[in-house]
Amino acid sequence: MGGFFGTISKSACATDLFYGTDYNSHLGTRRGGMATNDEGVFKRSIHNLENSYFRTRFESQLDKFTGNSGIGVISDTDPQPIFVHSHLGKYAIVTVAKVNNLVTLEKELLEQGCHFTELSSGSINQTELIALLISQGKDFVEGIENVYNKVEGSCSMLLLTEDGLIAARDKYGRTPVLVGHKEDAYAVSSEPCSFPNLGYELEYNVGPGEIVKLTADKMTQLRAPNKKMKVCSFLWVYYGYPVSDYEGVNVDAVRYASGMAMGKKDTVEADFVSGIPDSGIGMGLGYAEGKGIPYRRAIVKYTPTWPRSFTPANQSVRDLVARMKLIPNRHLLNGKRVIFCDDSIVRGTQLRDNVNILYSYGAKEVHMRVGCPPILYSCPFLGFSASKSSLELIARRIVKELEGDDTKDLDKYAETDSDQYNNLVDCIRKKLNITTLRFNTVEDLIASIGLPKECVCTHCYDGSKDD
Numbered sequence: 001m002g003g004f005f006g007t008i009s010k011s012a013c014a015t016d017l018f019y020g021t022d023y024n025s026h027l028g029t030r031r032g033g034m035a036t037n038d039e040g041v042f043k044r045s046i047h048n049l050e051n052s053y054f055r056t057r058f059e060s061q062l063d064k065f066t067g068n069s070g071i072g073v074i075s076d077t078d079p080q081p082i083f084v085h086s087h088l089g090k091y092a093i094v095t096v097a098k099v100n101n102l103v104t105l106e107k108e109l110l111e112q113g114c115h116f117t118e119l120s121s122g123s124i125n126q127t128e129l130i131a132l133l134i135s136q137g138k139d140f141v142e143g144i145e146n147v148y149n150k151v152e153g154s155c156s157m158l159l160l161t162e163d164g165l166i167a168a169r170d171k172y173g174r175t176p177v178l179v180g181h182k183e184d185a186y187a188v189s190s191e192p193c194s195f196p197n198l199g200y201e202l203e204y205n206v207g208p209g210e211i212v213k214l215t216a217d218k219m220t221q222l223r224a225p226n227k228k229m230k231v232c233s234f235l236w237v238y239y240g241y242p243v244s245d246y247e248g249v250n251v252d253a254v255r256y257a258s259g260m261a262m263g264k265k266d267t268v269e270a271d272f273v274s275g276i277p278d279s280g281i282g283m284g285l286g287y288a289e290g291k292g293i294p295y296r297r298a299i300v301k302y303t304p305t306w307p308r309s310f311t312p313a314n315q316s317v318r319d320l321v322a323r324m325k326l327i328p329n330r331h332l333l334n335g336k337r338v339i340f341c342d343d344s345i346v347r348g349t350q351l352r353d354n355v356n357i358l359y360s361y362g363a364k365e366v367h368m369r370v371g372c373p374p375i376l377y378s379c380p381f382l383g384f385s386a387s388k389s390s391l392e393l394i395a396r397r398i399v400k401e402l403e404g405d406d407t408k409d410l411d412k413y414a415e416t417d418s419d420q421y422n423n424l425v426d427c428i429r430k431k432l433n434i435t436t437l438r439f440n441t442v443e444d445l446i447a448s449i450g451l452p453k454e455c456v457c458t459h460c461y462d463g464s465k466d467d
Helices: 014-022 054-064 102-111 126-135 140-150 234-239 251-265 280-291 315-325 349-360 394-403 419-432 442-449
Strands: 003-009 031-038 041-048 069-075 082-086 089-099 153-161 164-168 178-182 185-189 201-205 211-214 219-223 272-275 299-301 326-328 337-342 365-370 436-439
Touching (some): 003 089, 089 126, 126 153, 349 419
Parallel strands (some): 272 337
Antiparallel strands (some): 031 041, 082 089
């Protein structure tokens, strides 16, 4: 998916920029970049993160980033930031975006006489395309609205201009953009967990389609927010950091509440509950309280060399990392009936391997409780999953096995407790060799988040659209 951070201050910004961007590392896998403005002189650096960490790539370069304002990004897409010099002035831009109509927009811009200079893997850089769309406006607001009107998918962005920062949230607010403040400085980030240790207080949630400008002294609204919002529910399930709040709703509190709701309803007998690190821990703690049985750490993540932020883009390497960084505790598992809480089941390959390992360590029964409903649709709005095709999803593969067509009766398979839904869950259970399997329902997930259903995107579970 990706995340960005920007800051503007009355003093040097490099330290805040470096650490603030790093606090977004769990959101992206491929590249990191930073840019600063020092009295009109822009400086930039971009590094590949697929085999390393943001900190190790950028720490030795901090002296290079002079100036009082800057932007940084952890990108799941193309190299960023991009530098632009247009009739709007000089600026740098980073985006968190998924542009589904990239080819169409590329053709349209080329026919208008525009040209592209940033290429990535043989294709155009989507952030440069977004910059070209912005530069078609008479000012930054009109240019960003042009992006909102033309991009199919989603786009939040952060611009470093000659006189400030401009932050713009996706028109449906699918990804969060938050503003922090401390004396003589403002910051904006995809992740509010970047604020506390840098001394910022969370001051404002940028609304869907809203555009704000930041200087060291103040925040100014350039465009009012749209009324309609579709913030991604998967932020609370997996991507969001436990201490972060989006729309005033804390990530760990949602996971805890959804786990408690499942635990109160569950009739299965077990010896204890264990969360699969990291995203399953909050849910596991809530489930244990709701169920009234102990929570134990039957699986522990080896943090010294496998932090959560290291998530390779290559699937085979990702599977290896998932196996290597989680260490089961044989002493706790041997002969026990254990309920494991996890965030989601996407392809199922990692979970199947983990379940087999748990049995090999002596687990008598392995019960899985999952923090979101079965994922039946690839996300057309965000790159939250590496799945490029719906048939990479275990739920869709099973629908095809059952129906001969992976698109048949999907609404019934998404309907909680329908015959098709229950059959789907049981088929997943058998394929993964799980004693019992339960998924959180859409209804309980929305209740745990606490926002109106119409404000939360649940497309990957039920195929719901914007209109």
